[in-house]
Amino acid sequence: MTHNVAILGASGYTGAELVRLISQHPDIQIAALAAERKAGMEMADVFPHLRHLSLPTLCKIGEIDFSTIDLCFCALPHKTSQEVISALPADLKIVDLSADFRLSDPEEYEKWYGNPHSAVEMQKEAVYGLTEFNREAIANARLVAGTGCNAATGQFVLRPLIAADVIDLDDIILDMKCAVSGAGRALKENLLHAELSEGYNAYALGSTHRHLGEFDEQFSAIAGRPVKVQFTPHLLPVNRGILATTYVKGDAKAIYAALEAAYKDEPFVELLPFGQGPSTHNVRGSNFVHIGVAEDRLEGRAIVIAALDNLTKGSSGQALQNANLMLGLEETAGLMMAPLFP
Incomplete structure (x- = not known):
């Protein structure tokens, strides 16, 4: 059985990445592509790298017949997603790639995003979409909230370590390097x-980065008490990729063992041999995460590094992974392509 999907916000980077991935999916086809400002245009004119594909003409959201759609990807800006999703059919499965449903507490959403939550009732049914840690809930969900790409990278490192109680929860430093595509496709002077x-x-120095809200909520829920990390993101002049270097207090071998136990059966998470570090080069264009662990020269401390592609595993690949579960398909379908190198 082939499932029809719609992509709202198809003219952005994550929308284009969804098209690229779904074009190779054995059980999903794109039935509608929406982009309000580019409605009427062909996808090949917006993204020439996709010109070899036979795709629907871009349209306005109101022109889509959702009765023919099995699942909808919303790759829209923050705040816009809440308004659009609230107006979609109540039985439609949705994967939202924005931040609008990531935080379970509407007051926390307002704190971090600067405007009141306009879909509080829908927030109650939203499931957090970090697939490796929430499979059962995602498979049974109607609305899945994709994680932030930075937030996903940090969580792949820290969630297993917090759960296994192998690090000092009051001494976590997360230093993250981020590609420019993580800022979206809109024109910005900087x-x-x-x-x-x-x-x-x-x-976003100090306490101003929005993904801190995700870290606070997710890590505190695992630990059963408040957990706050020191977090500094850095902007790199590269197109794709995130590299997160995490400094923690704990035994490096015990940390490695906790990650090994957490990810031994995970198809998309690769734990490198002890002492090796990952590179964004080696995950580019793929749905893989590479994680490395090394001993620090300071006794009792360790360095844990993760690399992923922010547009794939950090966003659109994760969204497709979630959609596979929601549609009852093989979780890895359409996602096992090898990384691009060089």
Whole structure:
């Protein structure tokens, strides 16, 4: 059986990535592509790298017949997703790639995103979409909230370590390097080539980065008490990838064993040999996460590093992984492509 899907926000990076991935899926076909400002255009004109595909013409959301759609991907901006999703059919399965349903507490959403939550009742049914840790709930969900790409990377490192109680929860430093595509496709002065290239800078310093809300909620729920990490993201002049270097207090071998136990049967998470570190080069364009562990020169401390592609495993690949579960399909379907190298 072939399942029909719609992609709302198809003219953005995550929308294009969904098209790329689904084009190779054995059981899913794209029945509708929506992009309000580019309605009427062909996808090949918006993203020439997809011109070899036979795709629907971009349309407005209101033009889609959702009675023919089995699942809808919403790759829309924050706040817009709440408004759009609230108006969709009540029985439609939805994977939201925005931040609008990631935080279970509407007050926390308002704190981190600066506007009141406009779909509080729907928030109650939203399931957090970090697939490896929430499979059963995702498979039975109607609305799945995709994680932030930074938040996903940090959680792949820290969730197993918090659960296994092998690190000091009050001494966690997360240093993250992020590709420019994580900021979306909208024109921004600081992302112009002349402003960004040949440089490297930290941003959202201190307690201002929105993904801290996800870290606080998820890590505290696992630990059963408040957990707050020190977190600094850095913007790299590269197109894809996230590299998260985490400094923790704990025995490096015990940390490695906890990660090995957590991921031994996971098809998309690769734990490297002890002492080796990952590279964004080796996960580019794929749904894989690479994790490495090394002893710090300071006794009783360890370094844990994770790398993933922010547009694939950090967003659209994760969304498709969740959709596979929601539609009763093989979780890995359409996602086992090898990374691009070099």
